[in-house]
Amino acid sequence: MGSLTNTIQAVPLNHYILLSTIIFSIGVMGVLLRRNAIVIFMSVELMLNSVNLLLTAFSVYRGDASGQVFVFFIMALAAAEVAVGLAIIVMIYRNTNSIDINVLNRLKW
Amino acid sequence: MSTFYFIAFLSIFFSILVISAKNPVHSILYLILTFFTFTIHYILMNAQFLAIVNFIVYMGAILVLFLYTLMLINLNKESEPVKPFMVKLAAVFGAGILMVVLVASLKSLGTSQPVVLKNPDLGLVKNLGKVLFNEFLLPFEVSSVLLLSAMVGAVLLATKDTKATI
Numbered sequence: 001m002g003s004l005t006n007t008i009q010a011v012p013l014n015h016y017i018l019l020s021t022i023i024f025s026i027g028v029m030g031v032l033l034r035r036n037a038i039v040i041f042m043s044v045e046l047m048l049n050s051v052n053l054l055l056t057a058f059s060v061y062r063g064d065a066s067g068q069v070f071v072f073f074i075m076a077l078a079a080a081e082v083a084v085g086l087a088i089i090v091m092i093y094r095n096t097n098s099i100d101i102n103v104l105n106r107l108k109w
Numbered sequence: 110m111s112t113f114y115f116i117a118f119l120s121i122f123f124s125i126l127v128i129s130a131k132n133p134v135h136s137i138l139y140l141i142l143t144f145f146t147f148t149i150h151y152i153l154m155n156a157q158f159l160a161i162v163n164f165i166v167y168m169g170a171i172l173v174l175f176l177y178t179l180m181l182i183n184l185n186k187e188s189e190p191v192k193p194f195m196v197k198l199a200a201v202f203g204a205g206i207l208m209v210v211l212v213a214s215l216k217s218l219g220t221s222q223p224v225v226l227k228n229p230d231l232g233l234v235k236n237l238g239k240v241l242f243n244e245f246l247l248p249f250e251v252s253s254v255l256l257l258s259a260m261v262g263a264v265l266l267a268t269k270d271t272k273a274t275i
Contacts, residue, residue, distance in 0.1 A: 011113045013221040018212065019117045023124050025208035030128030032200030035192060038133055038179060042140050045171070046124055049147055052163075056232075060154045063227045065240040071159055072241070075166050076252045080259030082171050086178045087266035093182040094269070 016057035023050035037089050037099040041082070048078050113153060120146040137175050144168050154224070156232030 023046060030043030052071045059067025089099055096103045123143040130136040144167045151160035192200075230236050241249060 012223050014215060014218070015113070015117070016224065017215055019120065021208060021211045021215065022121055025204050025211070026121070026124045026128060028207055029201060029204035032203060033128060033192070033197060036133055038175065039128070039136055042136060042175065043128060045140070045167075046127065046143065049144065049167070052159075053147055053150055056151060056154055056156050056159060057224060060156065060226055060231065061222075061224045063231060065231055065236055066244070068156055068159055068232055068237055069241050069245050072162065072237070073245075073248060073252055075162060076256060079166060079171060080255050082174055083259050083263040084266070086174055087263040090178060090181060091266050099182060 013057065013061050016054060020050040020054040020057075023047075023053075035100050035102060037092070037101050038086075040101065041085055041089070045078065045082070048074060113150075116146050116149050116153070120150070133179055134176070137172060137179065140175075141168055141172050144172070151232075154232065155226055155229060158232055158234045158237050 027043045027045075027047035027050065030046065031040050034040055034043070052074055055067045055071050055074075059065065059071075092104070093099050120143060123139050123146065126139040127136050127143060130139060144163065148160050148163050148168075151157075151163060228236075
């Protein structure tokens with residue numbers, strides 16, 4: 001693994017932050033752009049993953065293992081969130097026969 | 110070094126494809142590819158435990174769950190009506206503004222040090238296990254309660270209620 005880890009030694013921390021920022025923004029764009037509830041959910045997953053990558057990069061940068069443990073907890077949280085969220089989507093589909101989020105605007109009142 | 114930039118380009122490319130694919134199944138498949146590039150990022154940072162967990166949990170469990178849900182809800186072709194053009198424009202504009210603000214605040218930081226792995230076995234299972242079960246033992250136990258409650262909630266939501274129980 002020594003030669004593999006040497007390959008990252010020239011990457012500045014800013015580029016990791018930039019990559020995570022771009023992917024986070026793409027996730028935000030997906031949430032705003034799409035009307036399919038499942039695709040919106042996937043965009044949220046994309047945002048969570050970009051933050052995971054950034055936490056890992058900071059953890060390697062500082063030489064502190066706590067960041068990677070946080071990523072582990074975030075993954076457990078994401079698994080729970082996906083289970084509950086997809087159950088909610090299935091229930092919405094059963095009630096409205098659609099997963100278009102604009103059908104849910106009656107929740108507004 | 111160029112490996113990082115190539116993989117970063119692939120991550121951005123596939124994540125753009127995720128949100129722009131018309132068919133949700135294609136979207137999920139592109140999301141799998143995106144997560145695969147994230148796994149490669151973890152391997153490049155020698156975070157081997159996270160690479161394996163990302164591979165198993167995200168690509169193995171979560172995306173299969175997405176595919177199963179998509180199979181269950183049986184989308185027909187014209188299921189997704191397109192948003193009006195102005196709303197799309199506003200969405201792209203808003204997300205672009207967010208990115209510009211974040212990048213601009215990043216620029217004010219100035220140049221940064223390169224990411225150097227000082228301790229090569231930082232992300233190995235042995236080291237992470239020691240940290241997890243010493244400093245983070247209570248959050249670890251609490252996360253088991255979280256997973257249990259999520260399981261109960263998912264079963265409660267997804268089962269058909271045969272009689273109205275209020």
